[in-house]
Amino acid sequence: MDYTPFALDLETLPGAVPVRRAVVNSDKLRSVCTAVHQAGGVLHALWGCDERDRKSGYTLRVALQDAAGLLLLELQMNAAQPCFPTLADIFPAADRMQRATHDLLGLRAQEGDTRPWLRHGSWPADRFPLRRDYAGGGPPAAPQEGYPFVRVTGDGVHEIAVGPVHAGTIEPGHFRFSVVGEKVLRLEERLGYAHKGIEKRFETQPLMQGQRLAARVSGDSAVAFSWAYCMALEGLCGVVPPPRALWLRALCLERERIANHLGDLGALGNDAGFAVGLAQFSRLKEDWLRANQQAFGARYLMDALAPGGIRCDLDEANRRALIENLPPLVAEISTLHEIYDDHAGLQDRFTATGCVPPALARKLGLIGLAGRASGQSWDLRCDHAYAPYDKLAVRMQGGLQGDVAARVAVRFEETLESLRLCQLLLENLPGGELQLSLPPPTGRLGVGWIEGWRGPVLIALEPGEDGLIRRCHPHDPSWQNWPVIEHAVIGNIVPDFPLINKSFNLSYSGHDL
């Protein structure tokens, strides 16, 4: 897209993905956002930074994706009155990010919803944990403040409140349904229960070890987040990891994607009353994790990556063994795919359930796997193929139906595609070094951007002067996708909610931070 009319002073950040940065004023922020939206672009993240110690008040950062990559807009605000124009009318997904920016940093959007989002009352409303002078303490806040849910009234309407402790093994969150009979009229989500202060915690971590906390932003996306962290740091230090390390990282990332897809395909069968599906897929997933243990020494690759490269190598015997595992798994998945497709009961539950048509998906900014099932064709491995994906010609999967069936289908297809990528990665694995040591950072802001199994994850990293992290903002695509579930369930029956929710399988931890 052409930014000439806006006279933006674009600076390109060094790193493995294309990122341009520009400082804007309030008016320009809105007009550029509008133009990016009209040209088909999406909002990725919105967050704030306290720059008062550098005598420049506060900064709001807005990350947009256009055809050329990531466009990072920066708005400076004075310390006395930190507020910014709302972007929620352009990108509805901005709403909760704006509210969180107020809860954590005290930067207020000038219009829109002012209810707290991540703050439930564990800290007072006038204290802001991400300010650099926040010392904790202050008057103790009420343990849980009431939350003004939007009420639906009318004949026969009643409310069902679920969570934060759920009946199954899932993360904590609260869902408020307004229903008539079995039909959902409205769903309102209340998240933030898993907020454990990750961003503030980053500021106590050594810059060269922050990937460990990043891996734990959302455990199911450990490789994606730790890679994004390493990518951001390597950009700051001007280092490109050795080819073998990059290929092994991609192998780990695709293995993480496959493990999650196998788990979800089983759980989706189960939620539609087909327990055999769960038994079969969880068996395949267990085999897959055991192969991880055998090859890399861990079932979950929480600490496989390190700045400058990778910590785990793959010896020849294990490389062969991993290759040999692939064809039988492809055959198993194809069999199960046929079984799912032929099962009338399953298809009845999957089809036309939890539907997000492409136009709605585009309007709300649905992204990642769920977005691709609703016609939103974004996949960083194809859009801006960072190494080694530039050598792999990833085939993007997708659909247009936007229902549970489409999200199931995309998982089947992506699993097979990732298995193909694993084969390529294993067969062409370059030799050489595993890790380079990093010189001290020269840049002030680094960005990592990785297509995780759920969608694109982003890390924005600023180094401090003391070898610690100054600011690190991790962003999970669940931020964009959670609000879409509120739309997807309208008109469906309450018993289909678990199935619809599972078909998105969003992260609570990655969102609540």
Place this chain on the structure above:
Amino acid sequence: MLRTLKQITRIGIISEPVPLTATERGERDALQEKIRRIYGRALCIRHVDAGSCNGCELEIHALNNPYYNLEGQGIKFVASPRHADLLLVTGPVSRHMQDALRRTYEATPEPKWIIALGDCGCNGGLFGCSYASAGAVSDVIPVDVTVPGCPPTPGAILSGILTVLNTPRAASVQESFHQG
């Protein structure tokens, strides 16, 4: 349908014996006897995510896959703390979950056991204690057994569950918590 049946028979039963030594097996049998004596039925577990990164949950899920045959050991997961004998608690306890965790604990009938799962449940893990994280589970409710790991493997979780009933209860701790 035919395909489904074919798949089921082709794969067959894949459950593995729990990899225990003879003495551990003896202990396990004694434990199962104890479960039967105390409850006259399966040991019922309720999982509570008090703020984890969701890694621990993935391994709890794995415990329910056909390899581990959990129900064959006389153990099952239940949907309500009121039906539970044991709470399996993950995560550093976020301050936003502190109340819900306490209330879940209170809703669980006596006698009850508590396992703190994962490095985070044991000691707050990488998240530590902060304005938003209360740290270890034992800082909020009494804990009988801790299972470290990030995340702990299904085998480690299973042996944690099997040993919890043999662990002396933190009775005095519980007293003081109840009074406090």
